[in-house]
Amino acid sequence: MSLEQQIEAILFWKAEPLSVKKLAEVCGRNEGEIQDTIIKLEQNLMSTGVRLLRKNDEVLLGAAPEASELIEKLTREELSRDLGKAGLETLSIVLYQGPITRAGIDYIRGVNSSFILRHLQIRDLVEKIIDPSDARRFLYRPTFNLLQHLGVTKVEDLPEYGTLEAELQKLSESKLQANS
């Protein structure tokens, strides 16, 4: 059985996000190999009804977004699609500039975001992690559930995702120029 097939089988059975590290452990390979194979698997699945989702070194299998309408007929769950203005603003910031602190979000929005962040966490659209560079701070980032609701398999697939970073670089560079 190829490594690619192994990974596919495991992800299918688990039905939950798995880290690259864990996959490497289970399959007895190094992380680099797993990463490369994942990319191949992702490509090969594009022609099937199943997709590979990727986020922060974890992977997950899901149904193709094109099947959304079909599956909705089967699921009895109430699907809420409402995002108030505050929710939309905050999610956009977390998606395009995540991981980001609450202070960072407040800076952009100009209002206090604790309430909306708590709400988005309850809806499993945003998750809170400890800042790896400063254990006193929390960072907010998107969840797999958010990616699923947007029908994208990874954040990078969002339109204009790459350009924002370049713009932010320019903005901070212009500040440096003005001060020199």
Added chain:
Amino acid sequence: MSEQFIAKVGEFAGPIEVLLRLIEEKKLHISQVSLASVADDFISYLQKLNNQGEASVNDELACCNSNKAEIANFILVASTLMLIKSLALLPTLEVTTEEKEGIEDLERRLRLYQRMKDLSVHIKERFGRQIIFTRELSREITPVFAPTAEITPAGIWQAIKNLITNFPQPEKIPEVIIKKVISLEEVITNLTNRVQSALQMSFKQFVGNQKEKVNIIVSFLGMLELVKRGIISVEQQNHFEDIHMETGGIDTPRY
């Protein structure tokens, strides 16, 4: 500016959003020039917001109470706008490095907010349209009873005793009765009324029985404010003597 701009309950607009709306309503780009031109509009919006906030003090809606705290965020932005407008009117005005950075920071925040607003359209378009569904976990777990060694009657009793000793004690928070202090507005109205009815009065007469230094100072400030507004004129013959106040014809403006 339309009234419905303010009135939407639960969708409170912060200072950056308001500022951007003002600029875009005038079909301008973000620059110091456009910021200077919307400064007055921003201030009047803030005043309306403040009045609305005071009026709803008895309101049960939680959002209105938090609005009052949010209004503080507006003040920093308002002061930066005033600085920008002053610079526009007096280009030779000297600005400190901090003030310069404050102005640049406001411009940057606006640009950033505008960019995020543009990007949020992508999110709005996609959210909930084509959802990627994952498999539902339906693995059944058969429960197994596996107690550890410390779960004995004695062990449980000890645990309960420990829990009770470690109950958090209710904190005794010291309370202070807040004394009522005269507000500046009350003093000004008071003074205006009294001076209008009696054409002249001395400051000592006005202060009357009040002993508290705070209240004397507030009264003095009230008197100065009336002088500034041209409602009264004052005179003091010598240092530390009583101050003589009189109305100089209440309706004639003073320049």
